[in-house]
Amino acid sequence: MQYLCQLDDIVPNTGVCALYKDKQIAVFRLADNRIFALDNYDPFSQANVLSRGILGDLDNQVVVASPIHKQHFNLESGQCLEDEKIKLTSYAVIIKEGAVYL
Amino acid sequence: MKKRLIVVGHGMVGHHFVCQAITLGLTEQYQITVLSAEPRPAYDRVQLTRYFDTLNAQDLNLVDTDIYSEKNIQLLLNTPVTAIDREQKQVHTEQDIFDFDILILATGSYPFVPNVPGHQDPRCFVYRTIEDLDAIIAAAKTSQVGVVVGGGLLGLEAAKALTTLGLNTHVVEFAPQLMAVQIDAQGGDLLRKKIEALNVKVHTQKNTQCIEPGIEHPLRMKFGEDQFLEADLIVFSAGIRPQDQLAKTCGLTLGERGGIRINDYCQTSDPTIYAIGECALWQNRIFGLVAPGYQMATIAAQHLSGVENKKFEGADMSTKLKLMGVDVGSIGDAHGRAPDSQHIFYQNPQKGIYKKLVTSVDGKQLLGAVLIGDTTDYSNLLQLYLNNMTLPEEPEGLILPSLSGKNNALGVAALPDTAQICSCYNVNKATLCSAVREGAHSLTDIKNCTSASTGCGGCTQLVKDIMQHELKQLGITVNNHLCSHFSYTRQELYHLIRVEELKTFDQVIAQHGRGLGCDICKPTVASILASCWNDYILKTEHAGLQDSNDYFLGNIQKDGSYSVVPRVPGGEITPDKLIVLGEVAKQFNLYTKITGGQRVDLFGARVEQLPAIWRMLVDAGFETGHAYGKAVRTVKSCVGSTWCRYGVDDSVGLAIEVENRYKGLRSPHKIKMAVSGCTRECAEAQSKDVGVIATEHGWNLYVCGNGGMRPRHADLLASDLDKETLIRYVDRFLMFYIRTADRLQRTSVWLEKLEGGLDYLRKVIIDDSLGLAAQLETEMANIIGTYQCEWKTTIEDPIRLKRFTHFVNSKRSDDNIVFVQERQQIRPATQTEKAQLSSLEV
Numbered sequence: 001m002q003y004l005c006q007l008d009d010i011v012p013n014t015g016v017c018a019l020y021k022d023k024q025i026a027v028f029r030l031a032d033n034r035i036f037a038l039d040n041y042d043p044f045s046q047a048n049v050l051s052r053g054i055l056g057d058l059d060n061q062v063v064v065a066s067p068i069h070k071q072h073f074n075l076e077s078g079q080c081l082e083d084e085k086i087k088l089t090s091y092a093v094i095i096k097e098g099a100v101y102l
Numbered sequence: 103m104k105k106r107l108i109v110v111g112h113g114m115v116g117h118h119f120v121c122q123a124i125t126l127g128l129t130e131q132y133q134i135t136v137l138s139a140e141p142r143p144a145y146d147r148v149q150l151t152r153y154f155d156t157l158n159a160q161d162l163n164l165v166d167t168d169i170y171s172e173k174n175i176q177l178l179l180n181t182p183v184t185a186i187d188r189e190q191k192q193v194h195t196e197q198d199i200f201d202f203d204i205l206i207l208a209t210g211s212y213p214f215v216p217n218v219p220g221h222q223d224p225r226c227f228v229y230r231t232i233e234d235l236d237a238i239i240a241a242a243k244t245s246q247v248g249v250v251v252g253g254g255l256l257g258l259e260a261a262k263a264l265t266t267l268g269l270n271t272h273v274v275e276f277a278p279q280l281m282a283v284q285i286d287a288q289g290g291d292l293l294r295k296k297i298e299a300l301n302v303k304v305h306t307q308k309n310t311q312c313i314e315p316g317i318e319h320p321l322r323m324k325f326g327e328d329q330f331l332e333a334d335l336i337v338f339s340a341g342i343r344p345q346d347q348l349a350k351t352c353g354l355t356l357g358e359r360g361g362i363r364i365n366d367y368c369q370t371s372d373p374t375i376y377a378i379g380e381c382a383l384w385q386n387r388i389f390g391l392v393a394p395g396y397q398m399a400t401i402a403a404q405h406l407s408g409v410e411n412k413k414f415e416g417a418d419m420s421t422k423l424k425l426m427g428v429d430v431g432s433i434g435d436a437h438g439r440a441p442d443s444q445h446i447f448y449q450n451p452q453k454g455i456y457k458k459l460v461t462s463v464d465g466k467q468l469l470g471a472v473l474i475g476d477t478t479d480y481s482n483l484l485q486l487y488l489n490n491m492t493l494p495e496e497p498e499g500l501i502l503p504s505l506s507g508k509n510n511a512l513g514v515a516a517l518p519d520t521a522q523i524c525s526c527y528n529v530n531k532a533t534l535c536s537a538v539r540e541g542a543h544s545l546t547d548i549k550n551c552t553s554a555s556t557g558c559g560g561c562t563q564l565v566k567d568i569m570q571h572e573l574k575q576l577g578i579t580v581n582n583h584l585c586s587h588f589s590y591t592r593q594e595l596y597h598l599i600r601v602e603e604l605k606t607f608d609q610v611i612a613q614h615g616r617g618l619g620c621d622i623c624k625p626t627v628a629s630i631l632a633s634c635w636n637d638y639i640l641k642t643e644h645a646g647l648q649d650s651n652d653y654f655l656g657n658i659q660k661d662g663s664y665s666v667v668p669r670v671p672g673g674e675i676t677p678d679k680l681i682v683l684g685e686v687a688k689q690f691n692l693y694t695k696i697t698g699g700q701r702v703d704l705f706g707a708r709v710e711q712l713p714a715i716w717r718m719l720v721d722a723g724f725e726t727g728h729a730y731g732k733a734v735r736t737v738k739s740c741v742g743s744t745w746c747r748y749g750v751d752d753s754v755g756l757a758i759e760v761e762n763r764y765k766g767l768r769s770p771h772k773i774k775m776a777v778s779g780c781t782r783e784c785a786e787a788q789s790k791d792v793g794v795i796a797t798e799h800g801w802n803l804y805v806c807g808n809g810g811m812r813p814r815h816a817d818l819l820a821s822d823l824d825k826e827t828l829i830r831y832v833d834r835f836l837m838f839y840i841r842t843a844d845r846l847q848r849t850s851v852w853l854e855k856l857e858g859g860l861d862y863l864r865k866v867i868i869d870d871s872l873g874l875a876a877q878l879e880t881e882m883a884n885i886i887g888t889y890q891c892e893w894k895t896t897i898e899d900p901i902r903l904k905r906f907t908h909f910v911n912s913k914r915s916d917d918n919i920v921f922v923q924e925r926q927q928i929r930p931a932t933q934t935e936k937a938q939l940s941s942l943e944v
Contacts, residue, residue, distance in 0.1 A: 005911050009904070009910050010910070011642055011646065012642070013645070013647075014646045016905075017908060019914065024909075024916070041918075045660060045661075046918075046933060047660065047661050047918065048662055048908075048916050049650070052650040052653065052654070054648075054649065054650075055618070056618050056619045057619075058620055065620070067649065067651075068662075084161070
């Protein structure tokens with residue numbers, strides 16, 4: 001378990017990118033303080049940008065939209081909604097006393 | 103006690119039968135058990151070749167095992183049936199005996215391998231299951247040359263697979279042409295040329311006599327005297343044979359050449375035993391496609407449930423497919439075997455297109471067709487054929503390229519209700535239309551309630567056309583709701599926000615929407631809120647609504663870096679300020695380019711550099727240029743009467759005034775403007791959303807022009823205006839556009855969609871026909887009065903500055919943003935360059 005940041009470091013309904021063992025992890029916070037973590041790397045644009053995407057829900061799934069070309073990824077599973085062959089790694093996040101751990 | 107129903111075989115058709123049984127409620131009367139010899143549940147064999155893309159068998163899976171267990175259906179894999187005892191009504195497997203009341207045989211078929219001496223060599227394969235593919239993949243690793251025996255549909259699929267595996271690929275066919283069943287000789291020739299162009303060698307009229315050890319490769323196929331071909335592996339794909347062994351040994355009636363005989367309800371000679379799919383023989387025909395197999399499964403299930411007495415009536419074997427990137431279509435009597443049939447050809451060797459129509463002797467009915475290289479006419483021709491419709495006077499128009507731009511296709515209105523639209527799930531036009539009438543108004547809804555276009559997907563466009571036509575018939579306008587979270591148009595939402603004075607997205611979605619929102623409604627509402635109340639957009643309650651561009655106040659580029667565009671009103675800039683731009687670019691190593699809007703774009707800024715860059719720019723008196731926002735961008739100008747010997751008025755002065763007036767105004771899409779100092783129009787004002795041209799008597803105001811993808815010349819809204827009137831009209835025009843346009847709709851498209859067009863717009867803006875003018879002007883005054891430079895605000899706010907780091911927990915930069923030099927400046931490295939650079943570092 002590694003400490004990433006304080007919960008308050010993430011503005012509600014946005015994401016941040018955290019460094020975890022040399023990997024870039026996008027950590028998202030919904031308004032109800034649910035936290036999700038996925039790869040920050042967008043396989044479509046090949047850029048590390050997913051933490052900067054807009055959060056929302058589509059077809060009853062919580063998703064982030066890539067800021068480059070708007071593909072959607074399920075925050076829980078990492079599954080891409082537009083291309084069933086693409087799935088990001090999702091990570092388990094723990095919140096303890098206002099701090100975010102992976 | 104429930105009766106016992108056993109399904110033998112869990113391929114696509116066996117699985118489809120189970121699905122139909124569930125839908126029809128057969129699980130209430132029957133305890134269903136499925137016995138399958140295969141190691142995995144049913145998968146999509148039609149798409150088998152896709153397995154090479156991902157090597158993930160799960161991608162082809164068709165079965166939701168939860169539904170099976172929910173309905174208490176037992177699925178036993180790796181359980182081949184060894185015998186059927188009709189007297190005892192029992193099925194034997196190696197370990198068990200199962201009693202049955204009803205037995206469904208869905209045993210499918212097996213690949214036919216000609217009895218050539220040597221075909222048992224372990225380097226000979228067939229192409230039917232995932233296990234076959236795994237074996238071929240393993241063998242290909244140590245092979246250079248692969249041969250496919252069989253130039254039919256499946257053979258060419260297999261050839262594609264071998265080329266994907268990097269093998270030098272040959273196709274050997276007994277007949278004189280490829281796909282001899284589906285297409286004629288001429289079509290076969292063209293197909294051959296196209297496939298040979300893809301580096302597959304085709305050998306026709308070759309009969310393999312034996313397979314022996316070779317000299318250069320392990321296998322040698324001998325065709326005749328001195329004729330041979332050597333290979334490392336051979337794939338047999340020479341057709342299929344029904345898997346009827348079990349039926350034979352238990353004494354069911356078979357056809358002379360195999361296949362389990364069935365009646366119109368798919369019952370075999372024993373009425374308690376049904377046969378469906380490729381193992382079944384109906385009127386001496388085997389159907390080797392999935393759609394007829396599905397139909398048989400449905401008919402058998404319906405017959406058992408007693409709800410309907412539909413009969414199997416045979417199936418159309420027309421096909422459309424893409425073979426190794428080559429489009430091929432075949433309909434009905436493709437060879438024109440009917441006596442006296444007439445043939446019409448179109449051939450374009452340049453484009454590699456061949457089309458043939460086969461019509462009745464009077465030219466009124468379509469009997470068949472062949473399409474190679476272009477199958478866009480397929481759906482249309484198939485409907486004409488299936489429904490026996492009367493052909494147009496000049497049927498050649500159906501396959502000729504439409505030179506006049508006229509569409510030769512028949513409209514969906516002409517199709518009879520019985521026209522089969524989706525052949526995979528046997529859905530006709532009437533079913534689709536009644537689904538639309540019962541409330542299915544989107545393609546997703548139609549798919550859910552009719553299953554149409556959920557199989558091969560080939561009918562999707564036709565289904566959509568029928569849906570839209572039916573909606574129109576019903577007088578239903580297709581909904582233009584913003585997204586699934588709001589059942590309003592942007593205009594309606596704007597009105598609600600304005601009238602109810604809603605200030606945050608949370609309020610808007612709580613009162614008028616549902617769910618969390620998405621990347622469509624969030625930026626739209628953010629834009630409306632900004633147009634109405636002009637709040638600082640990075641406030642905590644607005645932050646999550648903004649596109650990445652607005653969130654970081656820069657334009658995100660393909661590699662995740664940002665570009666920076668300071669405002670240069672009217673394109674006028676002092677040498678000192680120009681030097682500052684150069685200094686900033688040098689200090690942060692940015693790529694610089696002059697934009698079309700008369701300013702300078704600085705590229706390659708990392709997110710963590712943005713505040714320092716803007717600190718320098720703001721200190722030098724620059725403001726943000728809003729290049730990242732759906733907002734007023736630039737007001738371009740020519741140099742005007744101050745310097746120009748033709749100039750009539752001070753275009754630069756007016757452009758600066760206009761740009762400073764409207765800077766920061768957020769709108770449904772970007773807004774560009776220009777002012778020209780005379781009719782020579784050097785500022786190209788007539789290609790802008792708002793264009794102003796100086797005249798001898800004042801200013802002419804043009805609106806709704808556009809350059810870009812869909813150029814549109816602006817319309818003259820009013821002439822010879824004094825400056826005050828001009829500004830008043832522009833105020834009204836912009837606010838009216840912001841109020842009524844759709845999301846991401848430029849003024850040009852907006853005007854084209856506006857009912858009443860330019861005349862109506864003139865009445866609203868100039869004659870104040872809606873009594874709105876004063877309100878629009880007040881709203882604009884409020885925006886102008888609350889302007890702030892977002893970057894100035896941001897760099898003075900430590901809380902907002904926190905977000906300008908790449909990592910929340912590290913000061914490091916994104917190491918995936920890498921630049922190389924080109925023409926003395928930086929540019930993003932390509933993936934190859936990145937790989938090379940990182941290997942150098944190690």
